[in-house]
Amino acid sequence: MRLFVIVAFAMLAALPVSAEVDIKEVTSPKGIPAWLVEEPSIPFVALEIRFRGGASLDLPSKRGATNLMTGLLEEGAGALDSQGFAKATEALAAQFGYSASDDTISISARFLTENRQEALELLRLSLLEPTFDEESLERVRGQVLAGIRSSEKDPNDIASRHFDALAFGDHPYGSSLEGTIESVAGLSREDIVTAHRNALALDRIYVAAVGDITEPELGALLDDLLGALPATGADLPARAELALSGGTTVVEFDTPQAVALFGHEGMDRDDEDFFAAYLLNTILGGGGFESRLMEEVRVKRGLTYGVYSYLVPKDLAALYLGSVSSANDRIAEAVEVIQSEWARTASEGVSAEELSKAKALLTGAYPLRFDGNGSIAQIMVGMQMQDLGVDYIATRNDNVNAVTLEDVNRVARELLAPDALQFVIVGKPEGL
Amino acid sequence: MSRIIALAAGLVLAAFSANAQEQVTDFHLDNGMQVVVIEDHRAPVVQHMVWYRAGSADEPAGASGVAHFLEHLLFKGTDTLESGEFSATVAANGGRDNAFTSYDYTAYFQRVSADRLELMMRMESDRMVNLRLGEAEILTERDVIIEERNQRTENSPGALMREQLNAAQYLNHRYGVPIIGWRHEMETLSLEDALAFYRTYYAPNNAVLVVAGDVDPQEVLALANTYYGVLPANPDLKPRDRSVEPPQTSPRRMVFEDPRVAQPYVTRSYLAPERNPGDQKTAAALTMLAELLAGSTTSLMNERLQFEKNIAVYTGAFYSGSSLDQTTFNLTIVPAQGVSLEDAEAAMDVVLAEFMETGVNTEHLERIKMQMRASQIYARDSVESLANRYGRALSSGLTVADVQAWPDVLQEINEADVMAAAQLVFDDRQSVTGWLTGVTSEVSQ
Numbered sequence: 001m002r003l004f005v006i007v008a009f010a011m012l013a014a015l016p017v018s019a020e021v022d023i024k025e026v027t028s029p030k031g032i033p034a035w036l037v038e039e040p041s042i043p044f045v046a047l048e049i050r051f052r053g054g055a056s057l058d059l060p061s062k063r064g065a066t067n068l069m070t071g072l073l074e075e076g077a078g079a080l081d082s083q084g085f086a087k088a089t090e091a092l093a094a095q096f097g098y099s100a101s102d103d104t105i106s107i108s109a110r111f112l113t114e115n116r117q118e119a120l121e122l123l124r125l126s127l128l129e130p131t132f133d134e135e136s137l138e139r140v141r142g143q144v145l146a147g148i149r150s151s152e153k154d155p156n157d158i159a160s161r162h163f164d165a166l167a168f169g170d171h172p173y174g175s176s177l178e179g180t181i182e183s184v185a186g187l188s189r190e191d192i193v194t195a196h197r198n199a200l201a202l203d204r205i206y207v208a209a210v211g212d213i214t215e216p217e218l219g220a221l222l223d224d225l226l227g228a229l230p231a232t233g234a235d236l237p238a239r240a241e242l243a244l245s246g247g248t249t250v251v252e253f254d255t256p257q258a259v260a261l262f263g264h265e266g267m268d269r270d271d272e273d274f275f276a277a278y279l280l281n282t283i284l285g286g287g288g289f290e291s292r293l294m295e296e297v298r299v300k301r302g303l304t305y306g307v308y309s310y311l312v313p314k315d316l317a318a319l320y321l322g323s324v325s326s327a328n329d330r331i332a333e334a335v336e337v338i339q340s341e342w343a344r345t346a347s348e349g350v351s352a353e354e355l356s357k358a359k360a361l362l363t364g365a366y367p368l369r370f371d372g373n374g375s376i377a378q379i380m381v382g383m384q385m386q387d388l389g390v391d392y393i394a395t396r397n398d399n400v401n402a403v404t405l406e407d408v409n410r411v412a413r414e415l416l417a418p419d420a421l422q423f424v425i426v427g428k429p430e431g432l
Numbered sequence: 433m434s435r436i437i438a439l440a441a442g443l444v445l446a447a448f449s450a451n452a453q454e455q456v457t458d459f460h461l462d463n464g465m466q467v468v469v470i471e472d473h474r475a476p477v478v479q480h481m482v483w484y485r486a487g488s489a490d491e492p493a494g495a496s497g498v499a500h501f502l503e504h505l506l507f508k509g510t511d512t513l514e515s516g517e518f519s520a521t522v523a524a525n526g527g528r529d530n531a532f533t534s535y536d537y538t539a540y541f542q543r544v545s546a547d548r549l550e551l552m553m554r555m556e557s558d559r560m561v562n563l564r565l566g567e568a569e570i571l572t573e574r575d576v577i578i579e580e581r582n583q584r585t586e587n588s589p590g591a592l593m594r595e596q597l598n599a600a601q602y603l604n605h606r607y608g609v610p611i612i613g614w615r616h617e618m619e620t621l622s623l624e625d626a627l628a629f630y631r632t633y634y635a636p637n638n639a640v641l642v643v644a645g646d647v648d649p650q651e652v653l654a655l656a657n658t659y660y661g662v663l664p665a666n667p668d669l670k671p672r673d674r675s676v677e678p679p680q681t682s683p684r685r686m687v688f689e690d691p692r693v694a695q696p697y698v699t700r701s702y703l704a705p706e707r708n709p710g711d712q713k714t715a716a717a718l719t720m721l722a723e724l725l726a727g728s729t730t731s732l733m734n735e736r737l738q739f740e741k742n743i744a745v746y747t748g749a750f751y752s753g754s755s756l757d758q759t760t761f762n763l764t765i766v767p768a769q770g771v772s773l774e775d776a777e778a779a780m781d782v783v784l785a786e787f788m789e790t791g792v793n794t795e796h797l798e799r800i801k802m803q804m805r806a807s808q809i810y811a812r813d814s815v816e817s818l819a820n821r822y823g824r825a826l827s828s829g830l831t832v833a834d835v836q837a838w839p840d841v842l843q844e845i846n847e848a849d850v851m852a853a854a855q856l857v858f859d860d861r862q863s864v865t866g867w868l869t870g871v872t873s874e875v876s877q
Contacts (some may be wrong), residue, residue: 371815
């Protein structure tokens with residue numbers, strides 16, 4: 001493949017405008033809100049549920065509890081053991097996915113119209129009545145520990161772990177949400193039950209549904225599925241202090257190609273300059289082959305297969321990150337070129353032509369993202385979490401186009417901080 | 433005149449009626465180029481793809497990686513486009529583009545607003561015949577693919593082992609050579625190597641156009657005739673006659689040691705038949721076999737090795753029949769902490785022996801069939817993956833009719849079919865077993 005496709009969550013800002021998408025705001029009889037797009041042409045529904053908080057709700061010394069809890073939701077519920085739950089799900093050909101990230105627990109469900117009720121009862125059991133039995137706990141714990149051991153020898157994972165620790169220290173953002181060998185080994189069933197009680201609650205829920213379902217059907221579904229969740233969960237953690245000071249940290253690891261992560265403070269999603277920052281990043285390192293970093297590091301010099309930058313507005317901190325990998329004897333040059341592009345963009349800004357190309361890319365791409373029930377449901381649940389209204393869609397491209405060259409270049413001066421740019425390099429880099 | 437075959441094929445499945453059927457039309461242009469149109473009018477988007485029936489297994493000896501190298505070089509200039517202008521134009525139109533190379537095919541695609549289809553065809557047909565390359569950009573791009581190899585392979589012990597495993601699996605066929613190329617050969621790839629491959633294989637009579645999304649088949653045909661139909665066929669295009677494997681008579685074993693390995697595992701591949709035109713039954717049975725053994729939580733290897741005993745943290749079985757020539761059936765077991773690779777492999781073999789003894793669990797087979805029927809419905813939500821399914825099949829020796837028949841062939845597989853396929857494929861003499869491990873002294877950890 002010519003280019004890895006990087007799925008940065010900042011891409012949510014590239015939400016398309018599409019008159020075709022008719023979003024209904026639904027509130028269930030018990031008061032659970034959701035967004036709905038009715039699309040009866042394929043007999044299934046894509047349902048996306050989010051709980052804000054995610055792995056950052058881990059209690060002190062219980063790192064990894066939320067992640068392990070999330071992995072256990074499908075491992076036995078109600079009267080069904082793990083295998084029984086899996087067999088019942090397979091027999092209905094329903095698809096349930098459960099995952100934890102720093103800020104969110106995500107549940108993705110796909111189920112057929114013909115057996116919707118049975119599928120939803122299984123999903124309800126997994127969210128409301130997970131058994132967390134000791135046998136499943138030990139089995140899934142073993143899988144998580146195997147993953148952690150692998151991460152310890154993976155250059156990309158080593159780089160993110162070092163970078164996060166430097167950036168956030170003791171805040172949950174400063175460590176891997178999987179936890180450590182020690183913390184995961186120490187988790188008890190009670191810790192898992194607590195994590196479940198803390199994370200899955202109605203005061204932090206977001207729902208989107210797309211597919212073969214009507215408004216009243218969805219309202220009833222929401223109450224049946226989620227109505228019995230507790231009203232409130234644990235308090236969200238405090239905002240994270242960013243402790244980066246710039247410079248280069250090398251983590252020695254014997255591998256032929258060095259992996260570098262770099263970054264500094266970013267911009268919150270609700271900042272009025274976010275569109276300007278998003279356009280700026282598209283030009284600097286977010287726009288694939290058209291970006292300055294790709295042009296200078298890959299196309300002109302052949303120093304890497306890919307170099308990217310991305311805005312990462314998390315709930316409790318905002319980062320501006322980038323990544324590159326080059327052979328150990330070439331990474332120093334790649335780093336130098338990146339630093340110099342970062343500085344040049346901060347001081348000189350971007351050109352009117354570059355801005356107009358970036359606008360064309362972002363606004364032209366708008367309909368491409370609304371291309372299926374699953375993708376529309378994911379976009380809609382993400383918009384709700386970002387506190388964007390349904391009307392955001394209609395105005396989004398106008399807002400992108402309203403950004404001026406002066407805006408972007410002011411944001412370039414304010415946001416890009418070449419001296420604060422922290423590099424973490426894993427490998428045996430020469431000349432650094 | 434173009435030949436038009438509208439497919440009203442009988443994909444209709446009892447449980448799901450005609451809802452499960454995608455809307456597909458296919459044509460052949462006069463110059464031999466095949467065209468497939470998949471309609472999905474839910475969003476004003478189109479996926480435009482050209483698949484060449486040429487991949488790494490078609491490369492000449494000594495030039496491994498040239499198919500993929502050429503893929504990169506197609507984003508450089510033509511008579512009318514500057515180097516890089518292709519992707520820049522796609523981006524300026526709000527689209528994205530990329531390409532990928534495999535053993536049997538090289539594919540290029542753009543995803544754009546449906547009203548930009550003509551522009552995509554104009555540019556893609558241009559670079560099918562008008563590529564212009566300079567010596568300097570060749571050398572820089574060669575550095576890029578070497579960094580790509582660093583990223584995908586050199587930095588990954590698992591990928592390095594798979595490379596060795598494939599090389600041992602195929603005694604005489606090019607599937608034993610990595611798609612990205614052996615490093616020492618990549619380092620010597622020249623402009624002439626790339627152009628020779630381009631001249632031999634890039635022609636309309638060796639290509640499949642797949643257009644999927646909010647389009648009208650007749651309008652696609654008219655545009656295809658305008659842009660692709662005018663290109664001359666390559667009269668010297670040869671049939672894809674590749675070297676054939678000799679009888680494989682000896683099980684092969686390897687231990688791949690690398691200090692970067694944190695989680696040792698055992699993986700085994702068996703030579704296996706692929707899907708063939710009008711003859712997909714064995715491949716369908718092997719697809720079911722992989723599901724039964726390790727396709728999900730409830731499959732036999734998982735049940736025995738993760739649930740009843742704590743021997744593995746992961747088990748897997750993989751088979752994909754979309755391949756021009758003989759493919760492989762693969763098994764993997766990642767042992768639980770404290771279980772040696774030797775014991776893990778032995779436990780896996782006990783489960784295989786049990787399966788050969790007791791046969792298929794009928795209820796499990798039914799669950800798998802139910803999921804496969806449903807997957808026909810879920811698949812319609814992604815026109816992009818439907819486009820890939822057709823492109824991959826048609827560039828791997830299959831026909832549109834084979835793609836359409838495949839779901840039914842899967843549904844018709846019974847217990848005896850699965851066991852016959854298992855008997856055929858589980859032949860140790862045609863297998864390679866690999867242990868991936870840190871250092872030897874840690875094997876039993």
